[in-house]
Amino acid sequence: MQDRTLSSQSIRAFTRALQSFLEGPCTPTALGHWQKHLLSEGLSEYGVYVRQIKKLEPALWRNVRESLSQGQVESKLWLYQVLRDVLPPGSYSLHVGGGWTGTTALLGLWLLPDLIYECTSFDIDPSCEHVARSLNEPYSWNGKFRAETRDLKNFQFAPHQPQILLNTVCEHQSDFQSWYAQVPKGQFMVLQNNDFFDGRDHVNCVKNLREFEEQAPLSTVLFAGELSLFDYKRFMLVGVR
Numbered sequence: 640m641q642d643r644t645l646s647s648q649s650i651r652a653f654t655r656a657l658q659s660f661l662e663g664p665c666t667p668t669a670l671g672h673w674q675k676h677l678l679s680e681g682l683s684e685y686g687v688y689v690r691q692i693k694k695l696e697p698a699l700w701r702n703v704r705e706s707l708s709q710g711q712v713e714s715k716l717w718l719y720q721v722l723r724d725v726l727p728p729g730s731y732s733l734h735v736g737g738g739w740t741g742t743t744a745l746l747g748l749w750l751l752p753d754l755i756y757e758c759t760s761f762d763i764d765p766s767c768e769h770v771a772r773s774l775n776e777p778y779s780w781n782g783k784f785r786a787e788t789r790d791l792k793n794f795q796f797a798p799h800q801p802q803i804l805l806n807t808v809c810e811h812q813s814d815f816q817s818w819y820a821q822v823p824k825g826q827f828m829v830l831q832n833n834d835f836f837d838g839r840d841h842v843n844c845v846k847n848l849r850e851f852e853e854q855a856p857l858s859t860v861l862f863a864g865e866l867s868l869f870d871y872k873r874f875m876l877v878g879v880r
């Protein structure tokens with residue numbers, strides 16, 4: 640696998656195409672044809688990703704499609720754009736809490752290969768481990784990716800290592816305040832929440848950025864902002880606890 644930076648634009652085009660592909664009467668054979676086309680066009684990362692989807696049980700494709708919805712992808716492209724701007728040069732280990740299908744971690748490896756040397760995607764739902772591991776298998780071989788089953792509250796902090804913790808599932812944490820209280824001071828983190836109160840399992844949404852900042856006061860704020868999506872707003876805080 641090449642270590643080059645993919646652009647947000649080409650990721651956008653690929654994930655949109657993949658989403659509509661998975662929405663239709665998709666078959667492993669059709670995916671196989673598309674995989675070969677992508678590989679022959681020199682789009683190897685995308686071709687390999689399609690190959691990995693093809694290997695998954697089709698019943699799991701719906702979950703993958705949901706994780707590639709426009710709102711999810713735009714939120715992650717925004718996140719990595721901001722990280723590229725604010726992160727001091729270095730080599731970081733990325734830990735994605737609530738990592739779901741492993742797409743957030745993969746986008747980090749695709750977009751910031753010069754800054755992120757390894758990624759762990761962990762989720763409280765044990766079924767996510769299999770999907771994330773399968774989809775990111777090529778990155779497991781070279782030691783850049785790991786999938787685990789873990790609750791955010793059991794994350795092993797190592798404050799003196801160049802470790803970035805991503806939590807883009809704050810809206811899912813009914814125990815957010817107690818979780819946040821046990822994050823060690825000095826931890827570099829990226830947090831996202833939203834005002835989509837009607838979402839499934841959304842038990843900790845916030846009305847606006849100010850409410851989110853009050854929930855998660857950072858000692859150093861490198862970024863605080865909001866992104867308007869189709870039917871909700873996403874809020875993001877980047878900085879040091």
Ligand SMILES: C[S@@+](CC[C@H](N)C(=O)[O-])C[C@H]1O[C@@H](n2cnc3c(N)ncnc32)[C@H](O)[C@@H]1O
Pocket residue numbers: 711736737738739743761762763764767789790791792807808811812
């Ligand atoms: C719908 S998904 C992802 C939505 C999210 N906004 C994102 O950025 O990907 C929410 C995921 O968070 C996971 N999750 C919820 N609470 C968690 C916790 N305490 N620790 C780890 N994962 C958690 C769920 O199992 C699920 O896979």
